[in-house]
Amino acid sequence: MINITLPDGAVRQYEAGVTAMDIAKSISEGLARKVLAAKVNGQVVDAARPITTDSTLQLLTWSDAEGKSTMWHSSAHLMAEALESLYPGVKFGYGPAIEGGFYYDIDLGGRTISDEDLRKIETKMNELAKANNVYDRKEVSKVEALEYFTKKGDEYKIETINELEDGKITFYTQGNFTDLCRGPHIPSTGFIKAIKLTNIAGAYWRGNEKNKMLTRIYGVTFPNQKELDEHLFLLEEAKKRDHRKLGKELELFTFSEKVGLGLPLWLPKGALLRERLQAFLQKAQLDLGYLPVVTPHIGNVNLYKTSGHYEKYGKDSFQTIHTPEEGEEFMLKPMNCPHHCEIYKASPKSYKDLPVRFAEFGTVYRYEQHGELHGLTRVRGFTQDDAHLFCRPDQVKEEFMKVIDLVLYVFNSLSFTEYTAQISLRHQTDRDKYIGTEENWNLAEQAIIEAAAEKGLNTVTEYDEAAFYGPKLDFMVKDALGRKWQLGTIQVDYNLPERFELEYIGADNQRHRPVMIHRAPFGSLERFIAVLIEHCGGKFPLWLTPTQVKILPISDKSQAYAEKVAELLKNAEIRAEIDDRSEKIGKKIRETELAKVPYMLVLGEKEAADNKVAVRRQAKGDLGAMDLEQFISLVQEEVTNRKSFE
């Protein structure tokens, strides 16, 4: 008999060789129907794997992330089976589970497939799922494995097997399909109840563009139809909220081929929204002792040679521009920090002056590959809400914590309530790509880890994600549709102060080197606004929205009263517009609703006579008539408290 410890701490005894599925059945049949895989002593395995020694056991179901990924991985196999039956001779690359589904890279031997084919493949998959074939695991020798795939003529699998260690190779078979696979898998295909193949794309074998381009088919599966429907609904909703679509509809920004790709043009409404965001952050920063600075859009190439950016990114930047007479070289500013370092150097600093915090909404230009450009989230010219804090080594942690507070204040003010932070450290072994000493790196990494812990942030730690000059703390927010976005960033930098030979005079009357912290709560205004648009679906909070109130006179007879109301709103610093077209009120309301203007004031002879306004809230409807003063205080209260739309 062996002891099995369950997650709640309960210990049960079973015969050696018992499987997770047996144990599930011994607990309840209902549970057994839901078990997709098991975690035995921390390792995810098939529910049918015999357990031979005392172990801890966690049964994995659809509600566990590992349960989902096991199901999706098995779904990739199911899709492969369907493909093989529909397109004999197809060869298979990799077919993993990914966040939100799975894909399989396949070589169709010159054949192409379309969206209609996806429906055919789905149908076949459903058929095979209903057959409820078991995913059967088999250990094979390297020779056997090679023999099998040589016979099949699948060079991709052969290449993969050649890199595997003999004795650790397993095959999984379901129905008529056998694949090289480490596993684990769900018990049988019948657990897959709802299938959607989402799209087709090209992908290089092993992600290397020198290799052959394979066809990648993406899909997602669920244990019931309802969850698939919800998933499809979210996809629809995401499409509706796409910031590129809303940006056009709400007249926030545009692009012009003539101006250049990746260079957004802000339309008046978008520009005003942007300025309000800037003003909001600027006020918060002034309160926290930041000092505004302004620097030019170009800088002498020597500036970036000093900073190290030229060496690292010069080839991938916009090329330098030259003065006609002297032949001096300038670069478009890819970063604000070198300029800020020079500002720091403009006057001698005492330890009493520190920390010094220079803030600038600095527009930077970076060459991004053509295929990378995407709406406002990936552009070639963008404005960072940048600041650089120069402090003493003993101030790093405290400054870092203050920045964390600021970032969270910004998120909360914009109703991003779910966020995590990623601590990005060096690669654990490969350290050639970093600038700076081992000692400084260790100090910086430690400061971040401690500050994040003391602030009680929900963090994940990633190695090999640090910038070349220092470790960082990146904030990821979850938007209203549950999608994750990377926004703000805080980075410790021991490198630039060294390169720019920044100094301060200490209490000991000696020269010391300050530490620099880069930080940007929004990251880039462009990207942030894109995320904000999608988060709120274009229904901006009242304090940010371009037009707060639309005044809708019922007919010309109410025009004079409408103008009077508009004047009073303007005096109260409320952004209002009058729709004075000779259209019917129904049409004006419809258009204002679609333009997502939060408040409408329907003004007719009745309101004029009573000196009132009839208030309508976007998406909610008629709120009834009230005194104008009452409406103004309603709006002002909502603005002051930075309420989210709903």
Place this chain on the structure above:
RNA sequence: GCUGUUGUAGCUCAGGGGUAGAGCACUUCCUUGGUAAGGAAGAGGUCGAGAGUUCAAUUCUCUUCAACAGCUCCA
């Protein structure tokens, strides 16, 4: 940058080897209407750009530019 798909009016889209289509938006006129589309008339396009095939190309072919999806990249 690579692979695939797409490019027709300001927007959303239909069409198709022989004088270019709709709805919305726009302009003018009529209408003065009470909480999600009142009516009429008008204007608006080198069918992304360049070349080729053809008597004839917006339509077919090639090249190119851009957008979209994915891959690779991201200070």
